[in-house]
Every structure is written in C-alpha cells, then in structure tokens.
Amino acid sequence: MANGDASFPKIAGSSWWKLRDLFKRKVPAIVTPTYLATALSMGEASARSNLIGPFKKIGIIDEDGKPTDRAYDWRDDHKYKTVCEALIEEYYPQELKDLFHSADSDLQQVTNWFMSHARCGEPAAKMFARFYILLLKADPKEADVAVAKKEGTKKSSPKDNKKQAKVTEKPELEFVEENPATQPPTVPAHTQTQTVPTVLNNTPELHINVQLHISPESSAEQIDKIFESMAKHLKDFNK
Known part of the structure; x- marks a missing residue:
C-alpha cells in the first residue's frame, strides 16, 4: 500500500458480485444507500457501511457516489482482471504480494498475516484475506461459482425434512408372541x-x-x- 495505511479493503464476496451484476445491467447515475437497499434487499445502514464506504475506498464510485471509469472497466469481463490487478498493486504492500501471490494461497495463513499487520481480530482479518484472494483469482466466472455454492449449502425447510424422514423411515416389524396354551x-x-x-x-x-x-x-x-x-x-x- 503506497501510503502505508494498515486499513485494507474489506468487501464480502456476495456484495461484490451482486453490485457488479447491477452495474452489468445498467450503471446507475449515482449509488446511494436507498438504491442499494432496494436493489439488493438490504438495510440502508448495512448498504452504507458494507458497500458505499468500501466501494468509494477502492475507486469504483467517487465521493459523491457517482460511478467512475473504473466502475465501467470493473463490470466488463474482458477488463475485470486488469482492475483486480490494479487494486492489488494500489492497496496491498509488497511483502503480502511476495508471500501470497497465487489464487490458491492458504486462507488461514493470509488471515494470520492480516491479523498481525492490521492489528485486528480474526473475523475482520479473515474478511481482508478473502477479499484479497478474490482479487488474486481475478476471474469473473467466480460469480457463478459463488451462486452455485450458495444454492448448494441452502438448508432445506422443516417441511422438506419431514417429507424426507417419511420417505426413508423403515417400517416396524410387529412380532406377535403366541400363547402356548392355545397351541397343541x-x-x-x-x-x-x-x-x-x-x-x-x-x-x-x-x-x-x-x-x-x-x-x-x-x-x-x-x-x-x-x-x-x-x-x-x-x-x-x-x-
């Protein structure tokens, strides 16, 4: 990081892909908390802290909430990798880039590095690490992977569980004890x-x-x- 600031970008993968999908459909004139709250079905406070602030930090939108030239490149699949590489170059120190330069870097090791250098707790460090690895991957197809993973881990409803239990339930065998007195x-x-x-x-x-x-x-x-x-x-x- 050029200015030596220990505060790194922290954006959840789901928010990253959701907002990019919105921009691919139509780049808004201005990105406001109410716009995000309505488009992404989230609270305004959450949109302001988890999306508006971080996306201003990495230059996708400016201080007034207007999309920048980088926003147009970011939504373009052909330019997406270039944007990710630029963000890594701008916001992360050389030591981190030398240690962890591959998309298959160990998440826990990257998390430990952020805990040490950002002087934060493990939950925040893990968010830093996940976003850094997301940028290392620099693959727009990761959006489809994220969606498939979310659908695969979605819990079934209690009604579905009840149906499943009914289908897999084994019938009980009834044993009738014969009365010796009634037998010859x-x-x-x-x-x-x-x-x-x-x-x-x-x-x-x-x-x-x-x-x-x-x-x-x-x-x-x-x-x-x-x-x-x-x-x-x-x-x-x-x-």
Missing part, C-alpha cells in the same frame, strides 16, 4: 422307517411304519388335531 402340545413322535426292497416287476416298494406316543394328559380335541394334521400331510404319500 408337542407330541414326541418316534418314527421308525423300514425299507423293504421287494422286487416286483423290477419296481421297488417302500413301507413306512409310524409310531406315536401321545401324552395321557392330551385332550380329545388335541388328539383329533394331531391325527387331522397327519392325515393332511400323509394323504398323498402313496400317490
């Missing part, structure tokens, strides 16, 4: 299978003997169910 008793059955190979017309025959041991405590209804089940499973055996 377990009847130990000893099945003895004797295979008697009888050759008759070269066709083997299979004989099965089934022995059941039924508990004396079984009721007549339970015994009927046992034989009913046997009949059901063995009726087609000889077919």
